[in-house]
Amino acid sequence: MTQKTALIADLKAMLGDDLVLAGADIARYCRDWHGDVISDAIAVLRPRTTQDVSACVRAANALDLSLVPQGGNTGLVLGGIPDAPNHQVIVSLERMNRIRTIDADDFSAVVEAGAVLSSFKDKVEAAGLFFPLALGAQGSCQIGGNVSTNAGGINVLRYGMTRELVLGLEVVLPDGSIFDGLSTLRKDNRGVDLKQLFIGAEGTLGIVTAVAVKLLPKPTQVATALLGLNSLEDTIALYRRARHDCCDLMSAFEFMPPLAFTLAREAMPDLAMPLSGENPAYVLMEISGSGLVDIDDLMQRFLEGALEDGLVKDGVIASSQTHARNLWLFREGMNEGQAKRGPHLRTDVSVPLSKLPAFVRDAEAAVMASLPDCLCVSYGHVGDGNVHLNVLPPSHLTREEKDKRIYLAKNIINEVVDAFGGSISAEHGIGRLKRPDFEARLPDVQRQLLTAIKTAIDPDGVMNTGCQLNFLHTSP
Structure with missing residues (x-):
């Protein structure tokens, strides 16, 4: 009997067969969302109650195993993927869905x-x-x-x-x-x-x-508009105006490049172009509310002023929920289109809102100077300074060649982020993927505080070992 087989048998003896999944059945839990990374684990524990989770943790402790909590496994930084498969069990919360x-x-x-x-x-x-x-x-x-x-x-x-x-x-x-x-x-x-x-x-x-x-x-009124602008700089001016005119009723303000429509239609060929001409920059904005506020009138009046002042070149306001959904499909389909082009760099950075256009300009220029055969795709959330500057290597390259370009592009972009006083992770987290870059930028006092918290709560380092920081790492 191998050590892994013995550990699985021990887990089943402690927790019962119902909570322990092993063998080929665990494959889907051991790959990341895009299928770029495939790992393994001793087993997957699938508790049904909070008391079951407690039992799973105690069993893992008794067997000197560390635990990797996992939700829907849609993360982009490998936070829920084992990195020490001979020493880790996954705890899937999928059954606890009440x-x-x-x-x-x-x-x-x-x-x-x-x-x-x-x-x-x-x-x-x-x-x-x-x-x-x-x-x-x-x-x-x-x-x-x-x-x-x-x-x-x-x-x-x-x-x-x-x-x-x-x-x-x-x-x-x-x-x-x-x-x-x-x-x-x-x-x-x-x-x-x-x-x-x-x-x-x-x-x-x-x-x-x-x-x-x-x-x-629940918002009873929603107005969605796709707008064509002259530049990314104009999106900041438009956003500033929207914050004043629409106040807290604005719920989304996304920027996209012209390439977004090409990528979206590669993933969803039936999508019809919402605007006739091509513009240098696009904004997808939404305002919503309930009660006595007239959201449609607010959107109309706001855009009339923006058009008169030349901030907006072209645009369309969704005429129905279906129309609005189709406009959002371009934003969502863009991601699918990038995935169809194969492995690529997916960044998630943030910079001060006022510096967003300058950051995109400088970062894209720095990438293209070193990697002229790659394609930059910058988009994201204007209202919170969150930019996804992705880099797509040429499709004909080998996986090894693509990985080299992805690694170089990541370092180039992170250096520009540092220069702008930004963050290398706006919303995706650190996980295992960004841990080296996180650790390299971590001030001593912050490291001491994080280590003190981890030591106090998890002195044996059993919780998601290798994620975020490599302190208290338990070797397999």
């Missing part, structure tokens, strides 16, 4: 970590309320993963990152004990807010099992 409560009077809900985001949003909407987190992967990603990565998405401009939507958490700690902080209180100033330690920690301090979130009134 919505425990939706309270319309309290404007809150309590939901288990394995609930798929889109399914949860649908249930909330059926109750006449709204949960604003919106991601391209919302049909697969799970609430616990959203919390653990502090996910962003297209509505950050108005509603903030996931952190701003969390009221309370239930977390299984590295020793198997359970932190019950599922309060839905808006005001609770009794010392340090412990839940904040686990939001964005990517499972390195504990396993989130349930979340209390704030809900909002």
